[in-house]
Amino acid sequence: MKSAVIEVENVQRTYQIKSGFWKKSTNQVEAVKGISFEVNKGEIFGLLGPNGAGKTTTIKMLTTMLIPSAGTIKIFGLDPVSEYKALRPRINFILGGERNLYWRLSAYDNLAYFADLYKIPRAVQQNKIPELLRLVELEEAAHRKVETFSKGMKQRLQIARGLLNNPEILFLDEPSIGLDPISARKLRDLIKNLNAQGTTIVLTTHYMFEADELCDRIAFINNGEIIAIDTPKNLKQHTNQQSIVECTIVGSPEQELRDSLAEKQINVMEMQPLQNGVKVRIATEQPQQIVMVLYSSAQFHVVDLAITKPTLEDAYIAMIGGN
Numbered sequence: 001m002k003s004a005v006i007e008v009e010n011v012q013r014t015y016q017i018k019s020g021f022w023k024k025s026t027n028q029v030e031a032v033k034g035i036s037f038e039v040n041k042g043e044i045f046g047l048l049g050p051n052g053a054g055k056t057t058t059i060k061m062l063t064t065m066l067i068p069s070a071g072t073i074k075i076f077g078l079d080p081v082s083e084y085k086a087l088r089p090r091i092n093f094i095l096g097g098e099r100n101l102y103w104r105l106s107a108y109d110n111l112a113y114f115a116d117l118y119k120i121p122r123a124v125q126q127n128k129i130p131e132l133l134r135l136v137e138l139e140e141a142a143h144r145k146v147e148t149f150s151k152g153m154k155q156r157l158q159i160a161r162g163l164l165n166n167p168e169i170l171f172l173d174e175p176s177i178g179l180d181p182i183s184a185r186k187l188r189d190l191i192k193n194l195n196a197q198g199t200t201i202v203l204t205t206h207y208m209f210e211a212d213e214l215c216d217r218i219a220f221i222n223n224g225e226i227i228a229i230d231t232p233k234n235l236k237q238h239t240n241q242q243s244i245v246e247c248t249i250v251g252s253p254e255q256e257l258r259d260s261l262a263e264k265q266i267n268v269m270e271m272q273p274l275q276n277g278v279k280v281r282i283a284t285e286q287p288q289q290i291v292m293v294l295y296s297s298a299q300f301h302v303v304d305l306a307i308t309k310p311t312l313e314d315a316y317i318a319m320i321g322g323n
Ligand SMILES: Nc1ncnc2c1ncn2[C@@H]1O[C@H](COP(=O)(O)OP(=O)(O)OP(=O)(O)O)[C@@H](O)[C@H]1O
Pocket: 015, 016, 017, 029, 030, 031, 049, 050, 051, 052, 053, 054, 055, 056, 057, 058
């Protein structure tokens, strides 16, 4: 049976921005405009949306760092504002980038510092810290100052920090930002392993394939509002198109190509100029027909044609726009 560990109802958050030196004025930014969703125990739940959509603001409200302007949040039935003391030991968060570490301290000392904050007894720390450093493959750098670490190493240390208190829910805000492909893949495996051991995960990411690979359900958030919540599989079907024809067309400038395709009533999703031509993605219910038009018309010199299924990115672009 599904049981919700996070319940968000009509949550809003407005920021006041003061500007001007002589003539002071206050503007309001409605970062989150009344969102509602639930996350079930054991789920990996993704928040996806463009820059400024309100993802970080949402994560901050869920992790007791920011007070909502309106609405209610319950995590394990607890209110993150008034019951943060009971909640904080049961959750943890990892923010993308390099925030939240002490650069002058070693990896080990950073973990010891945060373990003290979590009131983890020293005797427990003695096993726990090396175990976490091993998990994120930093045992050899354990006693080096963090300021000498690469981005990837800092990010892995953040992850170890986020696991110190064995959180029941782990919040990850753009966890793979700045990681090379191999480190990012290792991170995805780590997230899957943690989840397999029972940790509920809430993450934001700009990498669609990462969300597709990891998430049980995804909320698309745009302009402070949730516009869809579903499984990646169902979201992909929201494009209402069964197929994507992807090809490179050479010999025509982009605008000319756009006009010629429009003339033939071909619905272009995305165009990307390449060195030797233009890459075109076409969403369609009748891929064979599109392929015939493309190949039979002298205007189009097509190379590299493939028919694929819509990706999560196609669904995202179809719903959030951007082309
Ligand atoms: N401390 C703040 N003061 C004023 N406005 C803020 C503050 N933090 C965020 N905002 C504004 O709130 C809106 C939502 O920002 P938020 O950081 O939550 O978006 P996001 O979806 O996480 O974006 P990104 O993908 O770029 O990280 C934006 O318009 C942003 O400029």
